[in-house]
Amino acid sequence: MSLLEQSLSDAAKAVRAGTVSSTELTRAALDAIERLDPTLRAYISVDADGALARAAQLDARRGKGEPLGLLGGVPVAIKDNMVVRGGATTCASRILDGFVSPYDATVIERLREAGAVFLGKTNMDEFAMGSSTENSAVAATRNPWDTGRVPGGSSGGSAAAVAARMAFGALGSDTGGSIRQPASFCGVTGLKPTYGRVSRYGLVAFASSLDQIGTFSRDGRDAALLLGAIAGHDPRDSTSVKETVPDYGAALDGGVAGLRVGMPAEYFGEGISAETEQAVRAAIAKLNDLGAEVVEVSLPHLDYAVATYYIICTAEASSNLARYDGVRYGRRLDGEGVHDMYRASREAGFGAEVKRRILLGTYVLSAGYYDAYYLKALKVRTLIKADFDRAFEHVDCIAAPTSPTTAFRLGEKLDDPLTMYLLDIYTISVNLAGLPGISVPCGFDQAGLPIGLQLIGKPFDEPTLLRAAHAYQQATDWQRRVPPIVDGGA
């Protein structure tokens, strides 16, 4: 078990030093998957042969004294909405049955370059729509801390895989909190970078103007390592930005002395559980102890964030998902004529939540409703962005809870989509504003479930978030706790 206890950064260092091989790490991770995943269902597909072959290749390279890259042969997992050449990408949807990608996502290319080993693809809410990973056509992933509970969503598989030590790190995608919320539920560190920081090329689109690829890791140091590997301009993504990529590893040190941390009053109001509020307030107090100055800020448009988000993301999703019609790839059902064929294929291929959002999106974009919904939502989005701009005139980053509650029970909110949507209230506005955000473990509730502290930064100021997260994790040890299931408990 000790092999998997170490962080990604330490494991990569060990491989470079020759004290452990990539093959040993990979085999350990695969063993853990074999042992735990039948219960947790974090993975949709595991490529054991591919991973071991790749590890052997990297070990051979190391043997010849060739450099292995930043990630040094350490195995990681990928959310199943990022394409890997020659492999299946399903987005946990039946409509992509049988689809094999002929190309690599940019993040996959970059991780390969950095010497990563890919263990497999992780489970998710279908097309990343959901907050619990229950909306998967494959299975519901379980929370490693309590298998009767959800891991959060939509990147629940990646979060659970990292939490249960079935991978040293993982990629996820965050459209309205889909990295930060499951990171919070599973007690790991989840980073959603600034929109445009990481190329979206090869990320199956849910809502293009909100989607961002990010990382799951044990701690802030590993997050810096992974982000450094995947960040940077990509000519294949027009929305990726030509800003230079800072040295995130070097940015970790220096502490939080003098850092001005904003506390938005609106994030501690109605709906937040007492235990969550207490833990988050304590975490902010800890930052204060470490030398940060805590300042009250206001983000007055918080109440409109969820409504705005669901108009914009469903509008974009209705268009992005139109390509799945059974004509060129994926699942096709017969029908009388082409429209019947589309209808039958889409009816059978999409799950209920995806259909709900396609219908909503089609509605808000329809002639006659566009101005009242979509256009209005764009205006509110501007106001929300302005809230943050104003706050950042006074502070370097904002600290808040990631989620109002800890992980809920499987099936508990499945029939109540509106309640489910409201759980993303603290994460959504960050996507609407395109800002970076990170969730770090900051405590546990009475039931032993993790609580997350969210730090929100200025555009492209991931270094400050990582530095604050690192400083906090140096002073606490929430991130070191391991779910009991890992050691055969629970």
Added chain:
Amino acid sequence: MDYEVVIGMEVHVELKTESKAFCGCSTAFGAAPNTHVCPVCLGLPGVLPVLNRKAVEHAVRVGLALGCEISAFSKFDRKNYFYPDMPKNYQISQYDKPLTSTGRLPILVDGAIREIRIRRAHLEEDAGKLLHLDDGTTGVDFNRAGVPLLEIVSEPDLHSADEAVEYLLRLKTLLEYLGVSDCNMEEGSMRCEANVDVRPTGGGPIGDIVEIKNVASITGVKRAIEFEFERQRDLLEMGGTVKRETRRWNPDSARTTVMRTKELAHDYRYFPEPDLVPVVLDRETIERMRETLPELPLARQLRYMNEHGLSEYDSGVLTAQQAAADFYESCARLYGQPKVVCNWVMGELFRLMKERRVGFDTLQVTPTALVDMLKLIDNGTISGTIGKTVIEAMFATGLPPDRIVVDRGLMQISDTAELEKTITAVLEANSKPVADYRGGNEKTFGFLVGQVMRATKGKANPKLVNELLRKALDTGGE
């Protein structure tokens, strides 16, 4: 009651770029199905479009040539509709912020210039093509999917089928001059839709417009509009009303038929394309592009009329093709006497090019060579008749005219003694016409000239033949 027709045109042209609008795939026509495709133009999961700058440049050039306003800020939108040849089931197009708008295209109607207003010209991507196979199934070829299209929309300023044809020809010529499109209707690189409304002459509001889609030739456009005018007029005369609908032109039956009615009109659910950033052009760039525009065809035609003294017809033919105008103009510059040049270019040269199916790109006759030939006529080395023989040889061999004249012994015969000998022989062989002439029938003179020319294979100096023949006939009878 009299009726008039009001027509607006929507023209789609495929822009001549090396690669597609949003990916690096080739735009070449005629490749095997689905060989010019990649994940991006196939709309595979996860792909993103990247805008081809060249397509934007072409669109701006067209906008400038049409006198349009060029937007400093324009953006792309998604036009959502399901269609088997649309890989993403939405088309990336421009909706409320097109690249260019409010321009005009001047056309010549009965010798006068009329400006047809252009509403907008915007960029979008082409769709693929359905192939209906022999076994009853349908295949899709995505080679064309993603080829950049420019949609040029006119205001309803055209008032007859002939005007619509003139508009299309003028537009086609303009686009060819700008080098932005092949405008080949057979290959589908230019496609037209006409919006036709018929109403009582002298006003009344524009009624419900009938849209005629995808007519495959300019003649087709003319016939479709003529048919539609009669159909709508007959309907109105019988007290009926014209429904707003989309109709398809069927060239075989020479009629339009209903494609879809208003009830089935699409709601495209346009919204800003989130995967592309807006196109921002600064004034300086636009002005620099304006300076690179060539002289436009109508301006060139008017110049030939005013400065070269050519007729509207001649100047129109010469400027319809940029290469023809360039050829003509080089000759005219080298030679002067534009009318003479025009006659030779539009006469012999065009006749040969048409007969032998040779275009300007493979033409072996250079302007310099043609002018050299004209000079040989002027200095009496050859006759005008022989000139036609020489140009034909130049056309076939690419050799300079003087070489052809020497090699084939085509020099004009201006030797009096030699000509007199021939004349004597001709007079002897044609005693009857000679007697007729001497009997006062002047008409036979021309026949005898012809006989002399024939005997010398056209090489005789015609002026000299006239002179000597007249002398021989007038004196020989004594």
